[in-house]
Amino acid sequence: xxxxxxxxxxxxxxxxxxxxxxxxxxxxxxxxxxxxxxxxxxxxxxxxxxxxxxxxxxxxxxxxxxxxxxxxxxxxxxxxxxxxxxxxxxxxxxxxxxxxxxxxxxxxxxxxxxxxxxxxxxxxxxxxxxxxxxxxxxxxxxxxxxxxxxxxxxxxxxxxxxxxxxxxxxxxxxxxxxxxxxxxxxxxxxxxxxxxxxxxxxxxxxxxxxxxxxxxxxxxxxxxxxxxxxxxxxxxxxxxxxxxxx
Numbered sequence: 001x002x003x004x005x006x007x008x009x010x011x012x013x014x015x016x017x018x019x020x021x022x023x024x025x026x027x028x029x030x031x032x033x034x035x036x037x038x039x040x041x042x043x044x045x046x047x048x049x050x051x052x053x054x055x056x057x058x059x060x061x062x063x064x065x066x067x068x069x070x071x072x073x074x075x076x077x078x079x080x081x082x083x084x085x086x087x088x089x090x091x092x093x094x095x096x097x098x099x100x101x102x103x104x105x106x107x108x109x110x111x112x113x114x115x116x117x118x119x120x121x122x123x124x125x126x127x128x129x130x131x132x133x134x135x136x137x138x139x140x141x142x143x144x145x146x147x148x149x150x151x152x153x154x155x156x157x158x159x160x161x162x163x164x165x166x167x168x169x170x171x172x173x174x175x176x177x178x179x180x181x182x183x184x185x186x187x188x189x190x191x192x193x194x195x196x197x198x199x200x201x202x203x204x205x206x207x208x209x210x211x212x213x214x215x216x217x218x219x220x221x222x223x224x225x226x227x228x229x230x231x232x233x234x235x236x237x238x239x240x241x242x243x244x245x246x
Contacts, residue, residue: 025059032243036239042193042194093124098119100119101116110180111181144174152164152165160201207243
């Protein structure tokens with residue numbers, strides 16, 4: 001918990017920075033989220049967690065840091081550093097490339113300490129729907145991941161907010177699920193799917209409060225569940241948090 005408090009203070013300080021120019025060349029966004037579970041690509045990695053993050057964007061480029069700090073004892077944290085580039089082909093089609101470094105500083109002997117991946121995808125917006133398709137390759141896990149999703153936003157005019165929905169499905173094929181473990185490589189291939197429902201409410205021009213409900217499930221998952229080794233076939237969880245941007 002001490003690490004979470006220190007990180008929260010750092011992110012809050014970063015969020016308070018902005019250029020003197022009324023039209024700054026960059027923006028800074030911090031997110032402070034509580035999640036009743038941490039589920040990644042259909043697999044539960046931790047229970048109750050604090051998930052602070054900070055992102056700096058300049059034009060079409062962005063870099064950020066995201067972390068999962070479990071509030072339950074004996075569960076490892078995760079710190080991700082990422083960089084991305086968005087290219088808008090036109091008003092409907094957006095292409096994106098992203099690189100992510102996953103770090104597990106509390107990993108014990110045999111558990112995965114770090115890994116990294118590259119990803120690329122496209123999102124097309126039509127009639128309010130936003131279908132997307134992304135591909136990722138993890139170089140240490142030797143994993144190929146494909147994720148498809150469809151997003152749609154329903155206005156909630158009575159409260160000045162919206163109900164944002166995201167239906168997703170994907171598959172993961174990993175040829176070495178635990179590269180730092182002793183023994184031969186372990187292959188795992190599984191599919192996952194789920195639904196996100198979130199309601200973002202704008203508190204002012206810089207702050208947005210969000211509450212969400214989520215469901216995810218996986219199929220054909222083997223006995224190795226990544227760096228945490230915590231498995232669950234069906235997961236329901238909720239999130240709440242505040243986003244501050246300048």
